[in-house]
Amino acid sequence: MGRVLLFQGLVGLTEAMYLWLVAAGLSLIFGVLRVLNFAHGALYMIGAYLTYAVFRAFGGNFWVALLVGPVLVALIGWVMEVFFLRRVYRADVAFQLLLTFAFVLILDDLVKLVFGPVYQSPPTPRSLSGAVMIFGSPLPTYHLFILAAGGLVALGLWLFLEKTRWGLLVRATAADREMARALGVRSSRLFTGVFMLGAWLAGLGGALSIPVRSISPGMGELIIIEAFVVVVLGGLGSLRGAFIGSLAIGLLHSYGIVFLPVFELALAYLVMAAVLVVRPWGLFGVREA
Amino acid sequence: MAASRRTTRRTFLKTGAAGLAALAAPRGFGATPDLKLKKPIKVGCxxxxxxxxxxxxxxxxxxxxLAMEEINASGGVGGSPLELNFRDEELKVDVGVKNARYFVDDWGADFLIGIDSSAVALAVGEIMPTLNKILIVTHGATEKFNEDLVYKKHIKQCFRICVPVYQDGIASAFIAKDLPVKKWATISPDYEYGHTSWKMFRATLKRMKPEVEFVGExxxxxxxxxxxxxxxxxxxxxxxxxxSTEWGGEAVTMVKQAKLFKVFEQTKAFMIAMGSAMDVLQGLGADYPDGVWASGRYYFGYPDTPQNKKFVETFRKRWQSYPSYVSETSYAALYAIKKAVEKAKTLEIDPVIAALEGLQVDRPAGPCTIRKEDHQAIYAVPWGRIKHDPNFPMPILGDLRVAPTDEYYRKPPFPPVEA
Known part of the structure; x- marks a missing residue:
């Protein structure tokens, strides 16, 4: 029984990785730009579709598609930030929500127009369709790959924020936007860069999902809701919070299916509510003065 | 196993003979008489x-x-052309009810067909007395639709042309009893259809093979x-x-992921009740593991009658694809409407309902009778095993087996299912 439960946890952690990639970008963008990007789930969806399109165009090479797809999503992020979002930074939060929600609708319909309303199901790359025995059960190689990819992204983001000059500027701007600007940080370029990075992360999540999940319009709405829960739970703007929050929601989901199947959907929200009662700023968030 | 094979042959001969009889009947013989009904007859799907x-x-x-084009090309329904309108049900109860109201109140529908979700079928069924039009469900499979709504609550406007969960939960057990396995588990959808099928499967299988165990769900x-x-x-x-009763894209995803988890190596049998639906066959393609038991509400390779072959060929010519089971059930629904209206010689609700009750419809899936008591169409649909045949662009079913309809369709007064 113990081994079965450990295995169940491991499976939950792989599901958490997709969530982490979306939540990381969402949290990063909020931390720096102070915009709650409703369209982040749509970017995840676009990432899946563009990667699939590249996959088909390049004769079914998943690895090429995985490199190209998320970069295309980052470029869409550039268009969104430079031509649209930039105009509403000073506006009321309601305008930001309206604008990003408009992107959800536009991108959803665009996908329906181009790829059709019906789901697509690309094949799993042969090199990753094996399985490895862990805790007495076969865990798909692809799931191990997802765990590694999610972990690498976490490590990469940490190194970037802590060890590079750009990372320092990002942290400074997130901590005190006015002060950073006064000290000469060119915030408009920084904002564009951060938004593109966030879009790339969501696109990567979508791209990684296509070999095992089916893709369909509206797939972004499912994940954005969970990503919001993660970000609120972990603390808005905190990457560490997004990481721990994703793992927590992934495990809750996976153990919920075993122990509380009737209640599994509500579980994540209950935990979020409980955390918010005790720490309204989230597990790793910073208390607003 | 021998018993079920024998029934297969018998059913097969019977349906084959009926198919020939249907072909010999004067189909499309001259122009349909003009009944001077309203023009056109509108069907909301x-x-x-x-x-x-x-x-x-x-x-x-x-x-x-396809049915509309055929019917209109040969004189329509009693001289009136059919007109179709489609709306997305979204599998949401509120959307389904809104669609039904729109079709009847705003668009002027004479008949309603379609509906995939059991919950939507029940909700729309409940408002049919208010709308007072005839609804023919072509997919939603809950037994509560015919057993409760029609038989117990007497909502006479509701009909169903497709086989209900009896196919998923009872006919499946006729297959399962002959398999060399005792420990069963399920991965199924968390709504009406998934729960009710699993319950019927357990009850039926336990009755036929008491030593089985149900170890997980x-x-x-x-x-x-x-x-x-x-x-x-x-x-x-x-x-x-x-x-499993996962279906559509969710069945495709589940099978892909089960393959990754090596489920097909660790188990001796795998059954997917809606696994022979065309979008699952096409969606999984070469990835569909050999030997999976699958069924649907019609399978294009059964029965082996000229009428069915003609339907499959016409469908392929028109749409460049083999028909899925919902293609056959919606096709059959329109032909049932045609036959009932021409028999009743009017569009008034009560005479058309009376004409539909007990109506014999010769459909591609074989001859079927619409049972008077619960307005449920009775016909046989096979289970079979997935195989890959180079002559087909998608996996197909082999080793077809048919349970006798008399044994797998629950009958009035519908005792509760004990599982």
Whole structure:
């Protein structure tokens, strides 16, 4: 029984990785730009579709598609930030929500127009369709790959924020936007860069999902809701919070299916509510003065 | 196993003979008499047209459009042409009810057909007395529709042309009893259809083979994109066989992920009740493991009658694809409407209902009777095993087996299912 439960946890952690990639970008963008990007789930969806399109165009090479797809999503992020979002930074939060929600609708319909309303199901790359025995059960190689990819992204983001000059500027701007600007940080370029990075992360999540999940319009709405829960739970703007929050929601989901199947959907929200009662700023968030 | 083979042959001969008889009958003989009904006769069809299950709606639309074109080319319904209108049901109860109201109140529908979700079928069924039009369900499978709404609550406007969960939960047990496995588990949808099928399967199988055990179950919410946690939970109970009622794109995703988790190597049998739907066959393609037991509400390779072959060929010519089961059920629904209206010689509700009750419809799936007591169409649909045949662009079913309809269709007064 113990081994079965450990295995169940491991499976939950792989599901958490997709969530982490979306939540990381969402949290990063909020931390720096102070915009709650409703369209982040749509970017995840676009990432899946563009990667699939590249996959088909390049004769079914998943690895090429995985490199190209998320970069295309980052470029869409550039268009969104430079031509649209930039105009509403000073506006009321309601305008930001309206604008990003408009992107959800536009991108959803665009996908329906181009790829059709019906789901697509690309094949799993042969090199990753094996399985490895862990805790007495076969865990798909692809799931191990997802765990590694999610972990690498976490490590990469940490190194970037802590060890590079750009990372320092990002942290400074997130901590005190006015002060950073006064000290000469060119915030408009920084904002564009951060938004593109966030879009790339969501696109990567979508791209990684296509070999095992089916893709369909509206797939972004499912994940954005969970990503919001993660970000609120972990603390808005905190990457560490997004990481721990994703793992927590992934495990809750996976153990919920075993122990509380009737209640599994509500579980994540209950935990979020409980955390918010005790720490309204989230597990790793910073208390607003 | 021998017993079920024998029934297969008998049923087969019977349906074959009926098919020939139907062909000999004066079909399309001269022009249909003009009954001077209102023109055109409007049929509102709602089905799932978007999302992971959207493939179903496309197939339903194609079957209905084909029937409409054929009927209109040969004189329409009593001289009036058919007109179709489609709306996305989204598998949501409120949307389904809104669609039904729109069709009747705003568009002027004379008949309603379609509906994929059991919950939507029940909700729309409940308002049919208010709308006072005839609804013919072509997919939603809950037994509560015919047993409760029609038989117990006497909502006479409701009919169903497709086989209900008896196919998923009872006919499946006729297959399962002959398999060399005792420990069963399920991964199925967490709504009416999934729960009710599993309950019927357990009850029927236990009755026929008392030594079976049901060791695990996991029900996945509508919209599940990752079945990993469900698969690991169920496999943790070490079942010898899996029974599933996942369908459409969710069945495709589940099978792909189950393959990754090596479920097909660890179990001896796998059954997917709606696994022979065309969008699943096409969606999985070469990835569909050999030997999986699958069924549907019609399979294009059964029965082996000239009428069925003609339907498959016409459908392929029109749509460049083999028909899915919802294509056949929506096709059959329009022909049932034609036959009933021409028999009643009016569009008034009560005479048309009377004409539909007990009506014999010769459909591609074989001859069927619409049972008077619960307005349920009775016909046989096979289960079979997935195989890959180079002559077909998708996997097909081999080793077809048919349970006798008399044994697998529940009968009035519908005693409760004990599981």
């Amino acid at each position: 709602q089905t799932i047209l978007s999302g992971p299950l959207g493939g179903y709606g496309e197939f339903m639309r194609k079957g209905a459009v 996991s029900f996945a919410k509508f919209g599940t994109v990752d079945f990993s946690s469900h698969i690991s939970k169920v496999m943790g109970a070490q079942p010898e066989a899996i029974f």
